Amino acid sequence: xxxxxxxxxxxxxxxxxxxxGPEVVVDGEVVIDSRxxxxxxxxxxxxxxxxxxxxxxxxxxxxxxxxxxVTRPDVAExxxxxxxxxxxxxxxxxxxxxxxxxxxxxxxxxxxxxxVVAVTGSVGKTTTKDLLAHLLxxxxxxxxxxxxxxxxxxxxLTVLRARPSTATLVLEMGADHVGNLEYLTSVAxxxxxxxxxxxxxxxxxFGGIENVAxxxxxxxxxxxxxxxxxxxxxxxxxxxxxPLAPGPVRTFxxxxxxxxxxxxxxxxxxxxxxxxxxxxxxxxVRLALVGEHHVHNALAAATVALELGLTxxxxxxxxxxxxxxxxxxxxxxxxxxxxxxxxxxxxANPDSVRAGLRALATLGAGRRKVAVLxxxxxxxxxxxxxxxxxxxxxxxxxxxxxxxxxAGTAPLAAGARRAAGPAAGSTGSAxxxxxxxxxxxxxxxxAAEADLRDRLRPGDVVLLxxxxxxxxxxxxxxxxxxxxxxxxxxx
Numbered sequence: 001x002x003x004x005x006x007x008x009x010x011x012x013x014x015x016x017x018x019x020x021g022p023e024v025v026v027d028g029e030v031v032i033d034s035r036x037x038x039x040x041x042x043x044x045x046x047x048x049x050x051x052x053x054x055x056x057x058x059x060x061x062x063x064x065x066x067x068x069x070v071t072r073p074d075v076a077e078x079x080x081x082x083x084x085x086x087x088x089x090x091x092x093x094x095x096x097x098x099x100x101x102x103x104x105x106x107x108x109x110x111x112x113x114x115x116v117v118a119v120t121g122s123v124g125k126t127t128t129k130d131l132l133a134h135l136l137x138x139x140x141x142x143x144x145x146x147x148x149x150x151x152x153x154x155x156x157l158t159v160l161r162a163r164p165s166t167a168t169l170v171l172e173m174g175a176d177h178v179g180n181l182e183y184l185t186s187v188a189x190x191x192x193x194x195x196x197x198x199x200x201x202x203x204x205x206f207g208g209i210e211n212v213a214x215x216x217x218x219x220x221x222x223x224x225x226x227x228x229x230x231x232x233x234x235x236x237x238x239x240x241x242x243p244l245a246p247g248p249v250r251t252f253x254x255x256x257x258x259x260x261x262x263x264x265x266x267x268x269x270x271x272x273x274x275x276x277x278x279x280x281x282x283x284x285v286r287l288a289l290v291g292e293h294h295v296h297n298a299l300a301a302a303t304v305a306l307e308l309g310l311t312x313x314x315x316x317x318x319x320x321x322x323x324x325x326x327x328x329x330x331x332x333x334x335x336x337x338x339x340x341x342x343x344x345x346x347x348a349n350p351d352s353v354r355a356g357l358r359a360l361a362t363l364g365a366g367r368r369k370v371a372v373l374x375x376x377x378x379x380x381x382x383x384x385x386x387x388x389x390x391x392x393x394x395x396x397x398x399x400x401x402x403x404x405x406x407a408g409t410a411p412l413a414a415g416a417r418r419a420a421g422p423a424a425g426s427t428g429s430a431x432x433x434x435x436x437x438x439x440x441x442x443x444x445x446x447a448a449e450a451d452l453r454d455r456l457r458p459g460d461v462v463l464l465x466x467x468x469x470x471x472x473x474x475x476x477x478x479x480x481x482x483x484x485x486x487x488x489x490x491x
Contacts, residue, residue, distance in 0.1 A: 001042070001160045002103055003027040006067045009042065010087045012102045013095035018073045021084025026066040030096070030160045032153065039064035044092050045076065046153075057081045069095050093152050100156035101187045104169075107162055114143075114166040116188050117304055120173045120181060120219045121196025121232075122212060123352045124297045125150065127289070128196060129172040130325035131301035135318045139308060140167025147326050148346075150174035152183065159188050175215045176378065185222025192307065193219045193245075194230040194300050198237040199351035200379070200386065213237040220244040230303050232296060233257035250307055252299040259303040261285075261295050269332070270362040276302060276312055283312035286320050290342075290363070291330050293355035328473050330359065333480055338458030340367075341480055345464040345473040348376045350386045356465045357397035364398065364461035371399040372448060372475065374466020375408035384411040391415025391439075401438045401455070405448045406470055413441045445475045452479065 006024045010017050028040030034053065037043050037060035045053035045068050057068045058080035067085040069092050070076050077083050089095040107113045117136065119128050126148050133144035143166055145158040150172040162169055173184045198213045220229045220241045229245035232238040233253035242249045251257040254264070261274040272295050273286040285302075287294055302315045310318075324331050328346035335341060342363055344356045353376065360369055371394045379386050391412040394402045396419065404413040420437035442448045452475075456462060462479070466472030 001026065001028070001030055002106060002163065006085065006087060009067070009069075009099065013069065013087065013089050013098050015069070015087045015089035015095060017084060018070075018077070018086040018088050019083035021082070024066050024085055028066070030099070030157060032157065034060040034063075034065075037061075037063045037065040041065045043068040044096055045070045045072075046092055047072070054081075055079045057086070061085055093156075096156040096160070097152060097183070097187045100159040103162060104159050104188055107164060107166065114162055114169045115191045115308075116169045116171060117192040117194070118171045118173050118185070118188065118190035118219060119194040119196065119300070120175065120216055121194075121238075122199030122216070122349060123355070124196045124293070124300075125172050125174065126326050126346075127294065127324075127329055128194065128297040128300050129170055131297060131319070131322050132170045132194075132304060134322040134325070135301050135305040135310065135315060136168050136170065136308065138310070138314070138318075141165045142168045142170065144170035145172060148172060148174065152180075155184050156187055173219055175218075178211055178215045179218070181215060181218035182222060185219060189222060189224045190219070190227055191224055192228050192230060192304055193223050194304060195219060195238045195241060196232055196296065196300055197235050197351070200349055200382070209237075213240075217241045217244055223247065228307060230300060230307070232300065234296070250303050252296070252303045254295070254299075259299055259306065261299055264292065264295055266292055266362055268365075270359050272298075276316060278302075278306050278312060280306050281312045283316035285316045288320060288323055289330065290324075290332050291355060291359040292362075293358070294330070328476060330356070332363065335480070338460075339456050339479075340364075340461040341476070342461065342463045343473075343476040343480065345374075345466055345476040346468065348374065348465050348467045348470070348472075349379075350376065350390060353390050353465055354393050356463055357393050357399070360399065360461065360463040361397040368400045368457075368460045369398055370401040370403065370452075370456065370460055370462040371397070372403045372405060372452070372462060372464045372466075372472065373409060373412055374405045374445075374470030374472035377408075377467040377469050383408070387411040388415035388418075391417075392419035395419035395437055399437065401440065403448060403451065404439070404441045405445060405466065405472065405475070407443065408470075410441065413439050445471045445478075448475050449478050 026042045030042045032044045034056035043060040043065050054072045054075035057076040143161050175181050221244045226247045228248045230250050233251040252259040259278045264274040270290040276283050276285045331343045333341045388411045392415045402416040416439045464476045
């Protein structure tokens with residue numbers, strides 16, 4: 001963060017110092033975990049469901065933190081915190097937003113300052129953010145969030161890492177309600193806004209696909225006056241956002257677009273290669289990422305990079321070297337026992353599940369394919385129908401085993417059995433007229449781990465997919481590390 005005094009932090013956030021004292025300077029990062037506190041840092045104390053961050057403020061101050069943003073100074077003081085180092089605010093998350101808005105505006109000043117490249121979409125946000133960070137690194141000092149820091153807490157924390165030397169901020173912006181992105185763009189108005197897709201994520205929260213589109217369009221409407229919109233021409237709801245852009249519009253896709261992928265082919269490992277064609281020229285691209293769905297993510301990142309001055313050849317070289325940078329996102333691991341684990345368990349919605357199943361079909365060609373599918377959360381009234389369809393999609397993708405994990409996946413199992421018809425069975429004994437599709441239901445990830453421990457054999461390919469709250473990521477960790485299911489989701 002830029003250097004500020006605690007008194008200035010209080011003024012910017014609309015807070016107050018709990019007591020008078022010597023002037024204290026904040027010149028480190030803003031953190032929400034007291035264990036990350038160090039010299040000059042500012043600690044944001046949140047009250048969680050199982051812990052109160054205010055109780056850990058004294059330890060953070062002892063570790064060198066300059067001060068803390070608090071809403072409960074009495075708790076912090078009772079634990080031993082110096083009140084002169086407490087900035088008291090009404091809402092810590094809102095205070096972070098105000099502070100981040102001030103820091104970015106200060107860095108931009110009357111000149112260029114850091115350019116902000118923001119990405120949103122129902123699927124692919126984090127992967128595209130990682131690709132953007134990789135492609136734009138040659139343009140100067142770059143900051144991007146780890147994992148999916150994309151909400152009203154994570155985004156300000158990322159912005160607050162910016163310093164005068166920062167050339168580019170790559171920000172992921174997520175939404176589960178209309179108005180979320182309007183707020184996030186008020187904190188960090190983008191110079192470039194990337195919209196990937198309007199899909200069926202958080203349908204229960206949004207209340208319908210058109211509200212999803214409305215929410216995603218807030219990123220385009222929130223552009224700076226001369227900002228550039230980068231839109232997926234293959235998604236008609238995204239393409240329809242073009243009139244909202246205050247400045248230039250650039251499109252990407254596999255059809256009629258400014259930046260196009262043609263001649264797309266997949267190798268035996270599921271990695272795509274294609275010809276990238278743009279107004280700046282053409283280049284052959286071979287992705288290191290697994291899954292054909294990453295073509296659109298790569299196109300989006302390439303469009304931004306080309307707009308900011310990279311050549312097609314540079315983009316192609318950088319894409320070829322771009323790894324899967326965030327955990328639990330289409331990570332393919334061949335275990336020593338010959339089982340191939342396809343870990344795409346970070347989150348799930350109907351569109352991303354279909355993409356994962358397509359990858360399973362490719363990676364599992366000629367091998368036994370096991371689809372381990374947890375619940376897709378926040379689908380509202382469409383939940384049963386979407387899970388039913390996902391079960392049918394698993395069968396269509398050639399899954400030999402469909403392992404439905406959790407009570408909420410009962411419709412998924414039913415859909416798989418119906419799609420398999422006579423070839424479906426709970427034990428693998430049915431279906432004499434064709435390949436058997438074994439459909440198994442288990443109550444939780446612990447039961448799934450026990451089932452897979454006995455079921456998997458050399459040569460199998462297993463896909464793990466489910467919403468964050470389903471805990472499928474814990475099962476992925478268990479399969480890859482040999483540890484029991486449990487622990488905390490990495491960001």
